[in-house]
Amino acid sequence: MRHSVLVARAAFPDLVDRLRAHFDVETNDDDRVFTPDELSRRLQGKQGAITTGSERIDAAVLDANPQLRAVCNMAVGYNNFDVAACTARGVLCTNTPDVLTETTADFGFALMMAAARRLTESEHFLRAGRWTKWSYDLLAGQDVHGSTLAILGMGRIGKAIARRGHHGFGMQVIYHNRSHLPAEEEAAVGARWVDKTTLLRDADHLVIVVPYSAESHHLIGAAELASMKPTATLTNIARGGVVDDAALAEALAARRIAAAGLDVFEGEPTVHPDLLALDNVVLTPHIASASIATRRAMFGLAVDNLLAALGCGPNAGRPPTPINPEVLAAAR
C-alpha cells in the first residue's frame, strides 16, 4: 500500500521530492502554523508526518488519527511531542540530533559574545546617529577570552560550546548537568562539573543548553539570577520556559546581571514586552541551527527517518535517530 504523509511546514522542495518517490505527500507551501484542530484534520488518513517544534503531537491529535505510525521532528528538541502518548499508541517519534550540533554551538557562542560585547546595542546606537565622539567607556562590555564559561546542560551542543571556549578563547569551563562526563571527555573540553549554586556564582558567561521538560521549567528564575555576578551574561539557546523571562527582564533592567542573549522565549514567537524594551539583551528569532547547510541536513534526516519508519529506502525499518525505539522493537 502506498502511504500518505504530511509535511507540516514549508521545506526544501528537492528534499520533499524524496518523499514523493514513495508516498502521497501533502505539503503546506504557505507555511502556515496549523492550529491543533487543523493539524489533526490535515493528519487524517496520513501514516506519517514531518513536524517542527511548532506542531504539538499529543494524545488528542493521536486519538483523532489512529492510523498515524511515525512523527519525524525537524529539530533536536522534541518537547512538542508527548512521547509517552506516542509510545503507548505505537507511534514512532524521531528527531535530528548531531547534524545541527556545530552550527548551533557557533550561534550560541556568537550570541554570548554579542551580549558580552554589546554588539546589537552598539549598532542601534550608531544607526540612531548617536555616535558623536570616542569615549573611554563608550559601550564597554565584558571580556570573553580568559573568563569563566558556565554551561547548564552538557549534551552534544554543550560540549561543542565548551570546546570553542576552552580551545579558542582560553576560558575556564565549568558545567552543571545531571550526569558527569567521563574524565577523558571533561579533559578534552577542559570542563569541570560543579553544583548549580557554584555554576551560577562563578559564571562570567552562563550558556543554557538543557532540554525543556517539567523538571527544567524555570530552572533559572529570580533567585538564580540574584545569585549571579552583576557583570555576568546569560545566553539561552535551549528552549523558552527554562528561563523565567519576566524575572530575567527584571534582573536585566535592574542590572543585577549585565546582559543576555536570547534565541528562545516563553510563548514564542511572542516575546515578553519587558525584554523588548531593554537595550542589554540581544534577541534573535529561534535561529541557532539556521545555516542553509544545516537546515538541509536536518530536513534530510527527518526525510530519512520517515522513509525508514514507513518501510522504504535503504534503512527500511531502521530509522537513523528514533526517540522511542521501543516502538520499533515491539513491531518486530
Ligand code: GLV
Ligand atoms: C531547535 O530548537 C531544535 O531543537 O532543533
